[in-house]
Amino acid sequence: MASVKPEEKGIDLSITQDYKLAKDNELRFEVESNARVKLDLLEGSAEVFGTELVRSRSYIFESGAKIAVFTWFGCSVKLSGKVEASYVSKDTPMVIYLNTHAAVEQLRKSAEQDDIRGPRVLVVGAQDVGKTTVCRLLLNYAVRLGRKTTLIDIDVGQGGVSIPGSVGALTVERPADPVDGFDLKVPLVYHFGHTAPNGNIKLYETLISRLADVFNAKCDYNKQVKHSGCIINTCGWVKGQGYQCILHTAQSFEADVVLVLDSERLYNDLKRDLPDFVNVILQPKSPGVVERPREARRDNRENKIKEYFYGPRKIYFPHAFNIKFSEVEIYKIGAPSLPDSCLPLGMEPENTQTKLVQVTPGRDMTHHILSLSMAESLDENLIETNVAGFVVVTNVDPDNQVFSVLSPAPRPLPRKYFLIMDIRFIDINK
Known part of the structure; x- marks a missing residue:
């Protein structure tokens, strides 16, 4: 029996389907959860969302991927692995x-x-x-x-x-x-x-x-x-x-x-x-577009964050290290506005949506994502300054005044100002 290539691990190569597509047709398929699927272009020309496929390469799609292979002139393709659904459609915009x-x-x-x-x-x-x-x-x-x-x-x-x-x-x-x-x-x-x-x-x-x-x-x-x-x-x-x-x-x-x-x-x-x-x-929208439930959208967000730290197919190895409270300053954008009843007569409420509020690190910061601002000082507008990247807080130790982060890059930090997100990410790979 032929050995399985490392990139084909997790693909059930015993399940294959060949498709011959006429011109202006589209093969649509969804990869089954916890499975992987390999796509090969055998003959003709085809594209995936506007990118041309090449015959010398196998394309491996991960669990949950929803793919449309379109051909302008006709082609033959082969799918290997478990798909949740696959069909050819002439109805395409x-x-x-x-x-x-x-x-x-x-x-x-x-x-x-x-x-x-x-x-x-x-x-x-x-x-x-x-x-x-x-x-x-x-x-x-x-x-x-x-x-x-x-x-x-x-x-x-x-x-x-x-x-x-x-x-x-x-x-x-x-x-x-x-x-x-x-x-x-x-x-x-x-x-x-x-x-x-x-x-x-x-x-x-x-x-x-x-x-x-x-x-x-x-x-x-x-x-x-x-x-x-x-x-x-x-x-x-x-x-x-x-x-x-x-x-x-x-x-x-x-x-x-x-x-x-x-x-x-x-x-x-x-x-x-x-x-x-x-x-x-x-x-028109494509008939192949499927409505995603809220859980699927949430899972997609989690996968995007995970891919940021670990790369596609977990090819990266992020860094874990401690940061002293004294080394950085953390801010949240937006503060609660005062109710009208608390304002002096005739005063307009202040817009606090873009107000910077300094955050003292505490245990409730665990699992939050922090954006590392490229600002070199607070004289720059922190809100309108682009970010260098993101870290996720994995632990906070108030006694020793340090917190632990998962980061795509090693120490030292290029800047000292962090902005905290409402978004949390629990790193199950650590």
Whole structure:
């Protein structure tokens, strides 16, 4: 019996399925929990979310992965391992998405000719309509034409550029890996601290404005980035204050194109409220998009955080060390506001959502994630300063005035200011 390659460990190679896909067809499959699946391209050409597959490589997907393999011209593929579901579908909006890419690319060409800023595309819609997938498709198609389009990710619940609870930007210079996604080695990341914008609306809008300012500054000195524009991935909160956040984002980035996925009401509201020069386009969601229960979204957040420390398939070895209370300063963003009844007559309540409150380390800090700010002093605006990375507190010892952390990098710490998140992560790998 042939020996199993190390990367194929955990794949039931006795279970295989061959699929022959006609042109414009899509193979959709979900990996069974606690299983792994291997995908091989045997003949023809195919892509996963806009990234071309190569025949000389096997693609191994982990437990819970939901994958769509699309072909423009026809192909044959082989699946090895346990899948929860797999089927071939002719019902796909890929032609619509490709036409959208072609229209955006025309805007990029015009921007290049006239030396003006390229298109800024805002992708909006409710939860689980495929916003992240559409963003990935458009970015992959752009980079395959040599563009350097920037991904702006403000979906704090799932975290496309860094961990959940943060917002960030990433200039995409090569297609996403079909398994591991985009290369996230040099993202620009800001601390938010919550898994939903309503955790601190004022802070959320402040960070969106900050990202827009930084992106504009980058466009001023890099013409390729300027002409290539950006794709903005939003969260799924589209009503009430969530809708106001969408309008704020469109205004901050001066969006030219707004893609609305699967919501006529949202489409009509945005047509009414956005300036006439903004192209608001209603697009269908893919029938392959599945609605995730709350538990699945929570598990996905946990996996994102775990991957930050341990890497995909646990290929990294994070560091554990102690930090003295006296070596660092820890702050929380946002303080409770005084009730109106406690204010002097005629006084307006102070906005405390972006107020810095120093935190004294205690046992209740255990398992919280801390963002390490790049600020060198408190004279800098801690809130609007990007972060170097994240640690998770594994233990607090008030008697000895130290706390233990799990960190992706060893000592020493490059800075001394931490911002605490509401998000907790229990490291079961330690």
